[in-house]
Amino acid sequence: MASDLKNLSVFSTDELPDISHRRFAILVSEWNTEVTEALFEGAYQTLLQHGAKAENIIRGNVPGSYELSLGSQWLAQRADIDAVIALGCVIQGETKHNDYINHAVAQGLTNVSLKTGKPVIFGVLTPNDQQQAIDRAGGKHGNKGDEAAITAVKMLGLQEQVYSKF
Template identity: 35%
Template sequence: MNIIQSGITNETASIAIIISRFNQFINNHLLSGALDTLTRIGQIKEENILKIYVPGAHEIPIVANYIAKFKKYNAIIAIGTIIKGNTDHFKYIANDTYKNLSKISIKYLIPITMAILTTNNLEESIERSGLKMGNKGSEAALAALEMINVIEKLKNND
């Protein structure tokens, strides 16, 4: 039986992080968690990390698609916060964003991990960006690191 699994360090990987400016207070905490994990745990060099800011979560997929198309980066981390309001707008933005990012990831064979919070209120967002519920930005970075290494092992296994 052959098994492929991998660690989370990779000193040569390049990662693009796309950050929504909408709900920036929360997203800055998610970004800090992701950067700390990438550099401290993953050993990624700062010069191998590209940060791209977009207006909101809905704009993340078009930038992810552009990045994925040119295969310059080993993974993409999407960071955003979508907080439920008084209408169903929240639901449509979240579903569309997640669905499109998944399609891009599969089409271009690039790991796209998501620290896009979809919460009922500001308190839940704060909890998931570094308090009670951990930091989802850090979790997305860990997943990206592992997936980069799994993909590399798959390529080398062919």
């Protein structure tokens, strides 16, 4: 669903798991800092709001969105990390670089998640321009960081359900 039709900060919080004992890594791209810092703040505050402890949230930085895959792998391989939230922003611009980067990052994060068996969340904005990015990083369309954090929480809840029934 296009984010102009849905607010990224509005989601169901029914039956969220207890995350007070869970450890999260939030990995932030330094490219488009104005946007990625807003995404980080959204993710961090959403985790706290839903029961995560500040000491159980670690932050890492990578130079750009392309590096999110390897950084996420390093973090997800840590035994003390339950979920990784990868945050970035690749603006369309005048060339097709965004097509290559976004595809590579999406595939890379999927591979890390499948390889480690841990939620690795794609919190990367792929807007056409700077204003669309701002609108999705705490602006009129909400914050993709909020959505990424709640996705991590819900995936951990599903993991608990799946493994408690077998």
